Amino acid sequence: MLTAKGAATRRRIIDGAAAEIRDKGAATATLDDVRARTSTSKSQIFHYFPGGKEELLLAVAAREAERVLEDQQPHLDDLTTWQAWRDWRDAVIRRYEQQGVNCPLGVLITELGRSTPAAQALTTQLIEQWQAALRAGILRMQETGEADRRLDADRTAAALVAAVQGGVVILMSTGAIGHLEAALDTFLTLLRASGRARAR
Structure with missing residues (x-):
């Protein structure tokens, strides 16, 4: 201690x-x-x-993983209205605009080796926490009738995390953030439309 x-x-x-x-x-x-x-x-x-440099790199990677979620707060834990979802979307875009093509977490995981147990565990924990927060937000929108209750909230959250990560990979490769914006905007439009369609 x-x-x-x-x-x-x-x-x-x-x-x-x-x-x-x-x-x-x-x-x-x-x-x-x-x-x-x-x-x-x-x-x-x-x-x-x-453990020297490798242990230090893992500690830095863990801190960078924490920052991924911290930078989405307080919006990520309060996805109870469409405005809250929009604010979360803006926070995600702002984070990756500021980061640009350099992703410290991605670089660190690559350096440590994606196949090592420690790196895999770190990445898995980040994705699970992120997905759980988004799932909770989707469930809240379903409870209020703002999103279709027939949607599988966990799979929908998983798809959203995958969409964000895909947009980030393209940003890192090209420097263009448009794909990330398109992924988030399209997801929110479809999620909101699902509730309207169900209400008809």
Whole structure:
């Protein structure tokens, strides 16, 4: 169990490593770079991350995964109206516009190896949390009659996560955000239309 000071030092190292990765890339950033940026010693880095660079990269990836969901708040946990869904959509677009073609989480997962258990577990946890939040929002809209109750909320949420990720991949490949905007706008239009059609 870390003390408050220890937890703060560990977080400073993670944040410093994340900044180095954004500046130089995961493959190029070194522990010495992180040490210099965070004003910590090599012994401190290995105290908090005994596994060295790989363990530190995994910690940074975990933090970046948290940020994916944090950047969608408070909207993601309050998808109770169409305006709330629109606000969430805008938050997603804003996040990835600011990120541009550089995706720290994607780079880190690639560096760690997508097939490693730790990387797979991290990605799975992120997708499951994201999908669960969207599922809860869809269920709320179904309960109020704003969306068709016949829709499978879990599969619909899964499709939305896949659509967002597809748009992000295209953004990273081309620098164009239009596909992500189209995916979100089309999904919201169809979800809203499902409730109207059911009410007729």
